[in-house]
Amino acid sequence: MTESTPGPGSRPRAALAMSPDAASAVLDTESLAALAALCDLAPLPVLDDLTTPRARTLLADVDLLVTGWGCPPLDADVLRAAPRLRAVVHTAGSVRGHVTDACWERGVEVSSAAAANAVPVAEYTLAMILLTGKRVLETARAYRASRTRPDWLRTPRTVGNHRRTVGVLSASLIGRRVVDLLRPHDVGVLLYDPFVGEREARELGVERVGLAELFRRSDTVSVHAPLLPETRGLVGRELIDSMRPDAVLINTARGAVVDQDALADAALAGRIRAVLDVTDPEVLPPEHPLWQCDNVLLTPHLAGSQGNEWRRLADLALAEIARWASGDGFLHPVRREGLAFLA
The missing domain is CATH 3.40.50.720 (NAD(P)-binding Rossmann-like Domain)
Structure with a gap:
């Protein structure tokens, strides 16, 4: 077990941070149920604004953020509000839009569904x-x-x-x-x-x-x-x-x-x-x-995951969360030094 995973017998506390449209597209009822079986998942709606009082209350308790398209930047201010945050699992490809230098400096582990996309x-x-x-x-x-x-x-x-x-x-x-x-x-x-x-x-x-x-x-x-x-x-x-x-x-x-x-x-x-x-x-x-x-x-940027292909993103993210929660670490980690080679 790594230092960043929850202790033995505990379940990570998680929240969804993405746009409502991204959440409804990528995470169907079955995927949400599978996620809830792995984590103590914060209730919906998803967090698409990390500055609200509700968001700050939830962030104070999370070990894991499950992110997607439309996730706000996880900057130093957000991380101060999330002192327990240890991992980010992204249900899409690039993490450039929301994983900031503050995440790498904190040592937050990051995974992405880029391989599925x-x-x-x-x-x-x-x-x-x-x-x-x-x-x-x-x-x-x-x-x-x-x-x-x-x-x-x-x-x-x-x-x-x-x-x-x-x-x-x-x-x-x-x-x-x-x-x-x-x-x-x-x-x-x-x-x-x-x-x-x-x-x-x-x-x-x-x-x-x-x-x-x-x-x-x-x-x-x-x-x-x-x-x-x-x-x-x-x-x-x-x-x-x-x-x-x-x-x-x-x-x-x-x-x-x-x-x-x-x-x-x-x-x-x-x-x-x-x-x-x-x-x-x-x-x-x-x-x-x-x-x-x-x-x-x-064509209108349609080559990436759409329709029934979104399930592939969700499945990869769920598999990564299961590995991390059990202490096995991510199979598809994103590392700071590798960002120069990623889309």
């Missing part, structure tokens, strides 16, 4: 790699307009997924999952990640290349880099302009990792195609040219 993002990415390789979206649009079947024997040899080259930008949780999902397919995989060496690249079954080479050689580039000061605008005009004619850029990471103006110029010129689940800003202005660009598929 990586699954649907990687599945979406794989689907888009295969669909764009076959030019499904463009062909469907042309078919609807013409109402006639194209002569499939005249299909250009650039269409299809046989021996296509996929470039993965960053061996993040999601990037690694994409690599795994690509294994059964007859494609070559290139990887750019400055923190991955040759030996690890061989273990992953990828070819490690530089960033410029990744863009120059790939038929599809899939972006999985976190948004950090050094990655803002990482995919710039020079890289975009170096992409093969008709290559595809897929971004399920963060919009600001890509130079959106350069991407728009290349797509509107018909030189490349793109699948953008994220943009900068998250919803583009109505007049933005990408809305009207046939070479670009825009």
Whole structure:
């Protein structure tokens, strides 16, 4: 048992800190019952404002906060009101929005459901790699307009997924999952990640290349880099302009990792195609040219967990709470020194 877990025979006291909508989406009745079986859970409603008298009363007694989308920052003032707090289990991916330096300085243990959220993002990415390789979206649009079947024997040899080259930008949780999902397919995989060496690249079954080479050689580039000061605008005009004619850029990471103006110029010129689940800003202005660009598929940040996929987040969080409460520690810990590598 670690110093931060409750003593033998005791149950951790826990509260939910997230928006009401996040709680109702991720934690169904069955999940809440499972959570209550593991902890002395503070009664609903959830805490979405940690400055109210009710929140301060509950915080004074909690060992564990179960957080989600919409959780307010756990800053020094909040931690002073929560002297017993020892752990945070996040029912979503990134903890950047609410776990502050004060948490790390206090020694609060943190876990995240990022591994669970990586699954649907990687599945979406794989689907888009295969669909764009076959030019499904463009062909469907042309078919609807013409109402006639194209002569499939005249299909250009650039269409299809046989021996296509996929470039993965960053061996993040999601990037690694994409690599795994690509294994059964007859494609070559290139990887750019400055923190991955040759030996690890061989273990992953990828070819490690530089960033410029990744863009120059790939038929599809899939972006999985976190948004950090050094990655803002990482995919710039020079890289975009170096992409093969008709290559595809897929971004399920963060919009600001890509130079959106350069991407728009290349797509509107018909030189490349793109699948953008994220943009900068998250919803583009109505007049933005990408809305009207046939070479670009825009989706509203839907690659991550939605609908029945939320249950996967809840299940991972519950498993982490059970481990922590029993003294086994988190299987999916988030550590301060690892934040630079996380989305």
